[in-house]
Amino acid sequence: MMPVHENLKGRVAVITGGGGVLCSEMARELARHGVMVAVLNRTAEKGKRVADAINQQGGTAISVQADVLDRASLEKAREEILAAFGKVNILINGAGGNHPDAITDSEVHSGEPSGKSFFDLTEQGFSKVFDTNFLGAFLASQVFGEALLAAEAPVIINISSMSAYAPMTKVPAYSAAKAAINNLTMWMAVHFAPFGLRVNAIAPGFFLTAQNRDLLLDENGEYTERSQKILKGTPMKRFGQPKDLLGTLLWLVDEAYSGFVTGVTVPVDGGFMAYSGV
Template sequence: MSKTIVVTGAGGVLCSTLAEALAKQGHNIALLDLNKDAAVEVANKINKAGGKAIGVKANVLEKDSLLLAKTEVNEAFGKCDILINGAGGNHPLGTTSNPFLEAEDLLNKTEGFKTFFDLDPTGIQFVFNLNFIGTLLPTQIFAEDMVGKDGCSILNISSMNAFTPLTKIPAYSGAKAAISNFTQWLAVHFSKVGIRVNALAPGFFLTDQNRTLLTNSDGSLTPRGNQIIDQTPMGKFGEPEHLVGTTLWLCGEGASFITGVVVPIDGGFSAYSGV
């Protein structure tokens, strides 16, 4: 049965891959992104392949923008059945330069060098808002369509950072931990009205946001990239397609009694003690 699926952050590599996979299942896909051109590009690709999709401009931090997007979605495809909250990201102002604080770091006056004490509240707030508020607001707007209907669900995007925080990125790790907690809260809150709520927790996937942190211009790994691969039993970064199977499962009838779970997709990273 065809459903209307709304995907935020749909212009990105990971969420566009999920959208294309869901379109192949016969669902109607509404691709929401702050960059409408990126959303439309993905929609065009889906439509050319025989699917049904629209690209819609939406700011996940502005309720009025989301309400306008919802009107556009409802007019094109009817009420929303499934919401994938894919918008998120990090910010340099919420990131330390080094993984560990050393006493001499306090004397480092190099431009751009940041210790924990230099972190900018504006950058940290941006990260929390984009990830947490950017999940809460779309849920407020689109989940109302789902109340009392069969087969409706919400899929959030958490991270392995939510289980064990990575060095250097306290804002992002904390924000994703909030997503995992919010997923469980929503699962309980919506349990009586037929809405399931789950989350993916991707491990290390190469995206436009982290590529320069993990790989050099020649494609070789940076020291941080090598450190990650050494801690990943499967010995590789994730590919966007690795998220598809779990997404189809959690959004499908096969997971009709599953709610409130956060599924690691990390090549064994979370299972490995390092020894």
């Protein structure tokens, strides 16, 4: 277990998508360091489970229903959080995911009229995935930005992906959105640097989550062909676990450790991005 960062005690973190596999782990870890956590989730029950677990373990958390693509919903959540905690020091833009309507069936175009091709992707599906991963981070940063600027040691953490650097096959909307997240992270870092608001991102490698389980495991729970490709390209030869992100998270949110770090995206990928394949 990592040492407690004492200077994080009493700070407030807002985590969008806080009911998900990776962000719920982040929420629990921040709470262990004395951070008061607001778990934002479109599905209220998922967020409530995370908040309840934190409170039962002696931390402080609330669950707030919010849709990151609905500004009014985010504004309502902000007022509820400020009423409960009085401030916001940390924003983690973790809401994201994929959708079948934005995923091709094959990795490359086959020319055959079978399966879902690039030409079968719907505008609605593509937009939904792009907006959830990118526009949601933009809107949440806007809505919580002024509260962050008024707080001590403010920081925004965006969640990127390996697909931002080299787009994964089958998932063009997700890949494009994560590439945009890296760019937005740098833009906001420059924009807010004179006011002390640091903006960074974490780019997880391949983690087994609810969103990608069907791509990585077959009906028997065995690794798919896609999984085998990923592991072959990952020098550490395993998928990431949620706890693998926590050290990087703590480093980035604690200004005592990373006070001069802004505008970077940190890969946590088991060496995937460094490996050429030979």
